[in-house]
Amino acid sequence: AQTVTQSQPEMSVQEAETVTLSCTYDTSESDYYLFWYKQPPSRQMILVIRQEAYKQQNATENRFSVNFQKAAKSFSLKISDSQLGDAAMYFCACGGSQGNLIFGKGTKLSVKP
């Protein structure tokens, strides 16, 4: 079984600053993937970034990067140069060999101008 925990229900960041969203997970599988999804007020779920567990190098997508600590089962998301459009719910998810994803409860990110 897999579990995903996001301990920060809400976060706030000043525009142009950097913010880090936390995620911890637990899985018994050796081959798994981790994801961060963004859900803006439009409610569309958008993939932000993906990390393969077998890769040691942290994934990066433009202003978004992760800090993947496999031994600690930690997968945090860093957003640099925050923009107003980054305001959304962010969900961490873990996917195993069965193809399904387990999602955390989400973190609501507010961006202050």
Next chain:
Amino acid sequence: DAGVIQSPRHEVTEMGQEVTLRCKPISGHDYLFWYRQTMMRGLELLIYFNNNVPIDDSGMPEDRFSAKMPNASFSTLKIQPSEPRDSAVYFCASSRGLLLREQFFGPGTRLTVL
């Protein structure tokens, strides 16, 4: 390419009525997932299919819920009879194989049961 298509986008119905939600996955995707999102419970996986075959329906809350996938391009989630506690946003998602496991989500159906 068209993304995952869901219909209707909004559904308002009265308690006891039958509700049918529809989903068209991305062409070529062989996995299809149904999720329910509520404030209290977050995003829950209800059921998923691989090559039109249900793989895991352990998330389906009770017998009032049923899902079908008659072919690779269409799936339905039915609630009969509906209850106010079924009010939620229902998402359909699809993915291609297990290699990347990235799921592409539809826009969701907001269901309100009065």
